[in-house]
Each structure stands twice: as C-alpha cells, then as structure tokens.
Ligand SMILES: Nc1ncnc2c1ncn2[C@@H]1O[C@H](COP(=O)(O)OP(=O)(O)O)[C@@H](O)[C@H]1O
C-alpha cells in the first residue's frame with residue numbers, strides 16, 4: 001500500500017469531523033431527530049468515501065488538505081437538513097445558513113446582522129437570550145412573508161464556541177415548520193364546533209317541544225299530534241347528520257386505499273334514478289338517463305359510487321325548479337390526468353344556479369350557498385364533502401359549473417378498469 005493512501009481518509013475525517021460534531025450537538029439539544037442525524041452522517045460519509053475512491057483510482061500523489069474552519073465545514077450537512085437552520089456569531093452576524101433557510105425564510109447573506117433579514121422580535125429576543133447565557137430557548141413564531149407560516153423556533157448556544165474569535169458560530173437557530181399541523185388543528189377544531197352547532201339546534205328544538213308537551217300542552221291532543229310530527233322531523237334531521245358524519249369518517253379512513261372492483265356505472269345511475277324518482281315526481285320533476293352504449297367498467301366501490309350519484313341527484317332534485325328535468329349523462333372520456341380511458345358522468349339540472357363566489361368552497365364540510373334553504377330542505381351540508389372524498393379515493397375528478405338562473409352541472413370523471421368492457425350497461 002503506498003504511503004499516501006491513508007491521506008484521503010484523514011482528509012475525510014478532518015472535513016466531516018466538525019460537521020458530525022455539530023450534528024451531535026444538534027441531536028443532543030433535541031433540535032434534530034436521531035434518525036435525521038444518522039441520515040446526514042451517512043450521506044456525508046458516503047460522499048467522502050466516493051471522493052476517496054476517486055482519488056485512489058487516479059493514484060495521484062496526495063497531500064494533506066488544510067484543516068477546514070468549523071464555521072464553514074457544516075455547510076453540506078446544513079444543506080441536507082430538512083428544516084431552516086441559521087448560525088450566528090456573538091455579534092449576531094450570520095455565519096452560515098442552509099438551503100431551507102434561504103428558500104423558506106429568505107435569510108441568505110452571511111456576514112450581515114440577523115436583525116437586518118429577520119426582524120421578528122421573538123427571534124431576536126431568543127437569540128439575545130442564548131447569546132447572553134440561556135442554553136436553549138423555544139418559541140412559536142409566525143412569519144408573514146414570503147408566505148404566512150407558523151414555525152417553532154429552537155435557539156441554542158453552541159458550547160465551547162469562541163475559540164476561533166468573534167467570527168465563530170455562537171448560536172444555532174432551527175425553525176420547524178408547523179404550518180400544516182396548525183392548519184389541520186384549526187380544521188379539526190372548526191369541524192367539531194360546526195358539528196356540535198348543527199346537532200345543537202335540532203336538540204334544542206326537541207327539548208323545547210318535550211317541555212311544552214309536559215307543561216302547557218299536556219292535555220291538548222291536537223297540539224300533541226302537531227308537536228310529535230315536528231319532533232320526528234327534528235329527530236330525523238339529527239339522524240341524517242349522524243349518518244353523514246359517519247359516512248364521512250368511513251370514507252376518510254380508507255381514502256388512501258384505491259378500490260379494486262370493476263363496477264358498471266350505468267347500473268348504478270339507473271338504481272339512483274329509481275330511488276329518487278318518487279321525490280322528483282313530488283316536485284313535478286323527471287330524472288332522464290342518457291347512458292352511452294358499451295361504457296367501460298370503472299375501478300370502484302359500488303356502494304360508495306351509489307352514494308356519490310345519490311348525493312348529486314338528491315341536490316339536483318332539491319335545488320332545481322319544480323317541473324324541470326334532471327339529466328344524468330354518462331359518456332366514455334379520457335382521464336383528466338395521465339393517459340387511459342375514463343367514464344364521465346354529468347348531473348345536469350335547471351335550477352337557480354350557484355353564484356361563482358361559492359363554487360370553490362362548495363365541497364367543504366358544512367359549507368352551503370344558502371344555509372336557510374338547505375336546512376329547510378333537510379340538508380346537512382355534508383353531501384358534497386362526502387362526494388369529494390369518495391371521488392378522491394377513486395382517483396377521479398369532480399368539476400362544478402353553474403350559471404345563475406340557468407342551472408348547474410356536476411361532472412364526475414372516473415378512471416376505467418383496465419381492458420374489461422362492460423356489456424351489461
Ligand atoms: N344542484 C345544485 N343547485 C344549487 N345549489 C346546489 C346544488 N348542489 C349543491 N348546492 C349548494 O351546495 C351546498 C352544499 O351541498 P351539500 O354538501 O350537498 O349540502 P346540503 O346538505 O345542503 O345539500 C348546498 O347547501 C347548496 O347551497
């Protein structure tokens with residue numbers, strides 16, 4: 001073995017050593033997870049070994065590289081970390097930033113006072129605290145630019161820093177992006193508040209009727225009959241709400257598991273039309289089916305697809321004008337994303353239409369364009385949210401077009417099952 005062959009290994013140790021030391025410090029302070037630390041160490045050692053092999057192959061005379069100053073050595077390590085990381089010296093000047101810090105919080109210029117790029121008072125207070133004695137500080141901060149985000153800031157003093165003078169990194173700041181978690185938390189809180197509110201109103205009405213029946217109307221047979229009818233309607237409203245909430249949670253649980261059965265959409269549309277025809281007739285309406293011959297099967301869950309078209313046709317019957325026709329048109333089409341066949345089903349009504357401002361939010365839970373009308377007609381505000389989740393599970397798309405005074409078209413496109421042609425439709 002030539003005498004110089006250990007030199008690259010030594011160089012690797014010199015270059016990677018400070019990086020690993022900082023990594024151990026970050027992991028020890030709880031600023032990054034052990035798994036992340038191991039990944040970065042593996043990446044660094046891997047890169048270093050590849051470099052060593054390259055040098056071995058060329059068999060060039062090797063010289064020992066100059067030692068790498070600790071404040072520049074961690075850069076490859078920092079750039080592999082998934083969170084924004086900023087290092088500052090005792091004078092609060094930035095000594096290093098990683099790629100995530102540049103991309104997400106826009107902190108980039110090494111050598112500048114941190115306060116010139118991050119003016120957030122909590123960030124500056126945390127830095128001040130660790131530079132003047134505190135070992136770690138954690139704070140929740142919200143940044144408005146470049147996009148509104150919520151972070152948990154972890155600031156830690158780098159023990160033993162300062163051996164390289166004023167320029168050495170004296171504190172490390174790690175920002176963990178909590179925006180998504182915060183949003184999910186808010187959505188959950190809003191959902192519980194909305195569901196409770198929706199259940200509370202029929203419940204209050206029921207309690208009111210019961211008290212009236214027990215008190216002033218106890219001997220009034222006519223009032224009793226009327227109140228019992230109203231109580232039944234309120235109880236049924238609660239039952240519908242609970243059914244829809246349970247459907248929604250069932251759909252959400254298996255949304256990531258794509259369905260595997262080959263399903264004939266035509267047969268489903270026929271059964272939905274049969275089920276809802278009585279209600280349509282009550283409004284002097286008809287449901288017309290227009291199903292293209294030899295449609296391909298779709299990959300689907302029959303019960304869930306029945307629920308999708310039941311909810312859409314139910315809305316069309318509920319919100320369209322009396323005496324009009326609800327049209328169900330099923331045609332062969334192309335997949336909206338990627339290549340391949342699909343089946344497109346349009347539910348077309350001649351109703352009042354929906355103002356454009358409501359369209360983007362229509363599939364949100366409990367969102368209604370006209371809340372009073374929806375409640376009067378027995379709506380829960382969950383029908384389209386259920387439709388959206390089922391269509392997502394089927395890797396399909398839902399699009400809504402509506403024109404005030406003309407009507408609405410809800411179109412569902414579902415990917416076809418591979419190479420099986422439906423003959424029964
Ligand atoms: N075909 C339609 N025509 C007009 N408005 C509709 C139609 N479908 C849905 N909407 C509007 O979208 C809202 C949400 O629909 P959905 O989630 O099914 O809840 P709901 O229980 O109120 O029917 C409805 O309250 C209604 O305002």
Ligand SMILES: [Mg+2]
Pocket residue numbers: 311314315379380381382383384
């Ligand atoms: Mg509905």
